[in-house]
Amino acid sequence: xxxxxxxxxxxxxxxxxxxxxxxxxxxxxxxxxxxxxxxxxxxxxxxxxxxxxxxxxxxxxxxxxxxxxxxxxxxxxxxxxxxxxxxxxxxxxxxxxxxxxxxxxxxxxxxxxxxxxxxxxxxxxxxxxxxxxxxxxxxxxxxxxxxxxxxxxxx
Numbered sequence: 001x002x003x004x005x006x007x008x009x010x011x012x013x014x015x016x017x018x019x020x021x022x023x024x025x026x027x028x029x030x031x032x033x034x035x036x037x038x039x040x041x042x043x044x045x046x047x048x049x050x051x052x053x054x055x056x057x058x059x060x061x062x063x064x065x066x067x068x069x070x071x072x073x074x075x076x077x078x079x080x081x082x083x084x085x086x087x088x089x090x091x092x093x094x095x096x097x098x099x100x101x102x103x104x105x106x107x108x109x110x111x112x113x114x115x116x117x118x119x120x121x122x123x124x125x126x127x128x129x130x131x132x133x134x135x136x137x138x139x140x141x142x143x144x145x146x147x148x149x150x151x152x153x154x155x
Contacts, residue, residue: 067128106137
């Protein structure tokens with residue numbers, strides 16, 4: 001089955017997520033180089049609707065679906081987005097859907113080098129990772145980015 005036929009077999013909301021991830025991954029990669037993490041994350045936050053979060057029962061399935069769409073866009077899209085770009089796009093897409101996701105960063109020392117990794121958690125559950133990054137990286141105490149505090153109310 002070809003790429004286009006797989007794309008058209010997706011439901012409409014899945015196609016929207018995939019297209020958004022496909023566009024946002026290279027844009028985020030470029031923006032991180034040009035304006036830096038904090039400024040880009042602040043810009044993305046401006047495009048998060050200020051509405052009530054969806055029902056918690058839907059969160060796990062919707063989070064996994066969104067993570068799958070970001071992985072597919074990263075695999076089929078332009079360039080090779082790093083974990084920070086992928087995680088920031090996943091965090092943003094979840095926040096746009098009203099989910100209180102957290103962007104986490106962890107570090108480890110391997111030989112003489114310091115390595116870091118970024119991932120997204122939703123309700124304490126790691127999304128879009130093959131294995132638990134907590135087993136390989138010491139996570140920073142606080143999330144690097146959390147859903148805007150104003151979800152549900154305008155600041």
